[in-house]
Amino acid sequence: MKVLLIDDDEAILSVYSTSLKSHGHEIITAVNGKAGLEKAKTEKPDVVLLDQVLPDIQGNEVLRLLKDDSETKDIPVAMLSNFGQNDLIQKALNTGAVDYIRKYEIEPDYLDTKIKAIMKSKQSQADNEQTF
């Protein structure tokens, strides 16, 4: 899968990229919201992993802009964060995130499992829409 990873923490970008590449994914990275939005349009990733807190545009706003744009609205976006408060999770899910991943609760391999589950769910949804 082609994964766009948007996070301003270079260490996390490096760790998650290394892990996901070892599972065969192609990784594109962006260190802020503006670059992330641009790469979502130009690179057409299969899935976006988006940090909640970014230096220029906040993760939720990036999410909203992705979902409002016809070119990117169908790309599944999973939020990443070291915040774990329920109100933040609910807000992200209401804005259109397919999941909210608390970084401190997972092992890096979990991202591969999660991406595969997201893509499977997207495929099932597409199949259902074709049936009807």
Place this chain on the structure above:
Amino acid sequence: MTMTVLLIVLALLFTAAAVSYFFWVNRQTQGLTKGSEDKSQIPKDEEYSHMIVHELRAPVVAIKDSASILLSDKLSEGEEKKMLNLIHDEAKKLLRQISTILDAAKVADGKLSLKKTRGDIANLVREEMALFQPEAKRKNINIISDIEPGLPSFFFDNVRITEALNNILSNSLKYTNENGIIKVNVTKGGENVVISVADNGIGIAAEKQSRLFSKFEELGGSMDKKKESLSSGLGLYITKWIVEAHGGTIKITSEEGKGTTTIFTLPLDTNEPAQEMP
């Protein structure tokens, strides 16, 4: 090697957990105490705790996950070295963050003090800039300096001024985009040395500028609407204290989208400080 990494990771995790727990309990207790007089303080205390925990989690997560990948034995030799370097750098970051939190608590309690010795400010600036060059190179940011030759030595707290400059440079590097530039100038201005750090980064919104030296708990708004790291959220609060305790001044000017300039002055104090009584 694996055992060493594990021991480092366990020690760091324990340290971070202990500090997080300490500040959580401390702030919660303060919030409850203040709450009897002013209920509005409670959310701020909670938010402070959330921000501290969030910032401490970042390097701990990176260390934990790097160790996890190393233990999987799936990496090439080059990748293993990259992960070990990352653990080293993030451990240093975690230690700096713990110091920042403790210093902020000391400033708030009036317990932080200066230890002045005669020093060479030009040398300090050069050494500090050199520490930031590898990260700047990775981000393709150019850090350049213009240091007036022949600046006299004077008395200042070497450790604290290094900390102040570190906080300012950290912010510039964090908020400057790829291909950006950071200019560091050191000049003599009257009876002061004037140090400025100017970047062409993302800048700071006008409404935030008057509150830059406050602790992030006081900035208002909800956590998902702002981005303050410990270096900006607490670092500037401590930096202001350090500069003013030396008798200097600090000022930040910024324009959103164009960049930020931080200028601080230090008096050229040539009088040896009185020895503290035991």
